[in-house]
């Protein structure tokens with residue numbers, strides 16, 4: 492298949508592009524800085540980039556609340572409009588497990604709105620919700636470790652390896668859309684185990700020696716309360732990754748130590 496990966500230069504997008512290429516597909520990497528330049532916040536470049544594509548995987552991102560609206564929500568509208576014109580048969584978008592259960596977080600509001608745009612569009616769709624990626628949670632700890640501390644809230648999480656999500660994307664693409672009455676389906680991919688931020692912090696400190704002072708995150712705000720109540724994990728997932736945070740951390744540390 493010819494597959495366009497929007498956000499194909501990003502953390503997940505580059506892994507998804509590699510996984511799809513490894514299975515013999517013709518992959519087009521779309522981003523503002525790629526061979527197929529597109530800007531989802533304006534729609535520029537989309538018509539040319541999608542010509543002849545069978546599937547679109549949307550792994551784009553906008554990290555601030557404003558960028559999330561422009562790229563994820565309005566960008567999805569622009570992307571789907573261009574897909575309809577190009578005759579794309581399957582739109583696969585990456586969302587977040589529990590984004591609808593943490594409504595007070597602006598970025599998650601944008602993810603819920605993005606899902607809504609995809610569900611109401613006319614291109615057959617798959618929404619693949621994933622839990623937090625290892626490097627994302629690790630950045631939380633490494634930023635805190637610079638101050639010698641580690642966040643130690645008992646927030647349940649099920650971190651997943653980006654390569655496991657990428658393989659799942661390739662499976663979903665090859666399986667094709669399941670249209671039904673809704674026009675598509677929502678699936679979930681999670682990490683191999685449910686743990687807590689507190690336990691991940693302990694593992695990181697034991698391995699790296701950094702961030703020795705545990706600091707309790709006060710449970711203020713709806714977002715943290717919802718996350719502490721288990722909003723970010725789901726035991727009934729459709730796909731389960733195999734690589735743990737600890738294994739990823741050991742692999743990453745070994746790579747960094749190599750001369």
Ligand SMILES: NC(=O)c1ccc[n+]([C@@H]2O[C@H](COP(=O)([O-])OP(=O)(O)OC[C@H]3O[C@@H](n4cnc5c(N)ncnc54)[C@H](OP(=O)(O)O)[C@@H]3O)[C@@H](O)[C@H]2O)c1
Pocket residue numbers: 497498499500501502503504521522523524525529530531532549550551552553562585586587588602621622623624625627628
């Ligand atoms: N990180 C996590 O833990 C996590 C967990 C679950 C789900 N997700 C979801 O996974 C998706 C990918 O996340 P990520 O962390 O891999 O993202 P990322 O590394 O920040 O990559 C973002 C990608 O989007 C592209 N992009 C940004 N603005 C653009 C624009 N205006 N037009 C076109 N392309 C644009 C970037 O390329 P250019 O800068 O070259 O344009 C880049 O390729 C997101 O939807 C996120 O919500 C992430």
